[in-house]
Amino acid sequence: MNAALELIAEQGFHGAPIASIAERAGVGAGTIYRYFETKELLINTLFQELHNKIHTRLMEGYNTDRPVRERFIRAHTGLLRFFIAHPLKFRFLEQYLHSPYGAIFRRDQIFGQAGDEDLYRMLLEEGKARQIVKDLPLVVLFALAFGPLLTVARDRILGFVELDEPLIAQTVQACWDGIKQ
Amino acid sequence: MNAALELIAEQGFHGAPIASIAERAGVGAGTIYRYFETKELLINTLFQELHNKIHTRLMEGYNTDRPVRERFIRAHTGLLRFFIAHPLKFRFLEQYLHSPYGAIFRRDQIFGQAGDEDLYRMLLEEGKARQIVKDLPLVVLFALAFGPLLTVARDRILGFVELDEPLIAQTVQACWDGIKQ
């Protein structure tokens, strides 16, 4: 799975044939098929694990007693730091989210019954209810919150911009400015 | 070119082999090579034409005498409307921008000598100089301005949200909130 993630992150889906993944992993190509029925399934599993990992990480410092704004800033800062610290994971995420699977994932995220599963969802709904966050559809709020974050992370990884701690803080603040009432 | 744009928009690069493009266009596969030396060149041309078209459109209503905020709102509203009105063109743009070519294009856009070539670049630089726009690197401002717009446009096209005129206005305003001082 590491081999797959690395190759997809570095070269895109085109640059990650099963043979290369197997070679980098130091196993036979057939072996992969003992653990994943298809390449597609391998990639989906990879994404799910990564998604869970990020979710867990975000939940760690999460405290529903704190104000909405503080929780948002904290979560978003953690997320951006995570992307910068794990550029390969981020690049994989990006590739995945822009593939057909990505759309399915988003649909589930938005229309799923979610509940307490999705931290941001709760946060934004609560913010709307308390009139701290703009009264816009959840989808739009997601776009305002994540759009800049993902874009800035990508540009950072591509080397288009340096991101030190003050700049991270400013960027996250600007995301908040976009959604706040 | 329409056939290529449609297929890439609908199914991504993987779903647009030359044979399918030719079939949808109602021509032989070889015919395409009379007009484009390679598939790559076809796709790049497609992007360039689309890029020019959008640039021209944006420039039409552009008036440097108006305040920065007004110019931004107007341009961004026009852009979002364009994306909504031409979902296939938008989807193609998105695919392209996330391919390796996309990265090259972004690098040129950010580090190119641009000058008066890039409307948004001028706008944001001027806004920064006048202290209307946050004092952040151009790359970050681009991310704050375009990240939400592209995300919301994609979600609208995927049918995740309706975007009527008031909502368009609110979304664009929220983008401005992200970058404004």
Next chain:
Amino acid sequence: MNAALELIAEQGFHGAPIASIAERAGVGAGTIYRYFETKELLINTLFQELHNKIHTRLMEGYNTDRPVRERFIRAHTGLLRFFIAHPLKFRFLEQYLHSPYGAIFRRDQIFGQAGDEDLYRMLLEEGKARQIVKDLPLVVLFALAFGPLLTVARDRILGFVELDEPLIAQTVQACWDGIKQ
């Protein structure tokens, strides 16, 4: 026809698609098919014309009253000079002779009813009859006479050796040494 000969000579059959031939000739591709039913026929015609031209050239200075040796030396010298003076024609000839058509041509040359059509054939038969030339099958005599000549001409054209007049004379003499009694 010149365009075809040049392209085939310079780049081989692979480098001479109809489109390139037409372009170099300054005509449309379709026009060629008004004069030659197929590409194959064009090439065969090209060869025939070249063959006739060489035959005519050889016959010019040919005089059956002169001794066999003298006639051979004169013809062979003329031939080698012709090849050196017309490298493209020679290269085409070579390409042709090593294609499947080449074999058919040789078969006809050897088993055809020839008669006075083929100068060398007469010359060698006469030489054999007069016991000036080795008593070997005509095919072998042809090989001894032409093998070195064609090889040396090719090497000269490829720039592997310079061929001045004395060396031409020595080479032709060596060919004669191979076939003479």
Next chain:
Amino acid sequence: MNAALELIAEQGFHGAPIASIAERAGVGAGTIYRYFETKELLINTLFQELHNKIHTRLMEGYNTDRPVRERFIRAHTGLLRFFIAHPLKFRFLEQYLHSPYGAIFRRDQIFGQAGDEDLYRMLLEEGKARQIVKDLPLVVLFALAFGPLLTVARDRILGFVELDEPLIAQTVQACWDGIKQ
């Protein structure tokens, strides 16, 4: 490799697409690419192996203590017999030597630093030094020695002439007549 050699020998490079080679070999087309990176490499390998085989064969009976003439006759006879005994190998060799690769090979053979690597080269140089062989450039001597041999072998394989032992001997002797002082 046998399938490739046979097809190229029988039909030339044009008649040996990968699909046909695979079919004749009784394997899938992709299988070939497990062993050879490209078709070109397959063909070059084929040639190298054949070249080595012939070289080894020639060296077997080679004895520098014997006179130049005897060594030449022995080598040339062995070579001609080999060609007759392995017509497909000969035909392949011929095709290869007349392709662009052939020219490169010849250049290396003629201008390479050779040394004791090339039997004929040594033989002819020694013959020239001892004034047994004509004082002509090596290229010309090669042409005189090999031109007839290759031509006669080809005609034999095409069925234009029978070559029994006496005729083989006479042909080789005639080659010697061409180069001897």
Next chain:
DNA sequence: GATGAATGAGCGTTCATTCAT
């Protein structure tokens, strides 16, 4: 359970030939 050689459909691309203009 692990392997990696084998597979063959599918890819981007070329080119001899046709035919409406």
Next chain:
DNA sequence: GATGAATGAACGCTCATTCAT
């Protein structure tokens, strides 16, 4: 009569998947 755009079969090559060892 000349044109050159259009054709589509065929090419060299890739790769997800299978299966005998």
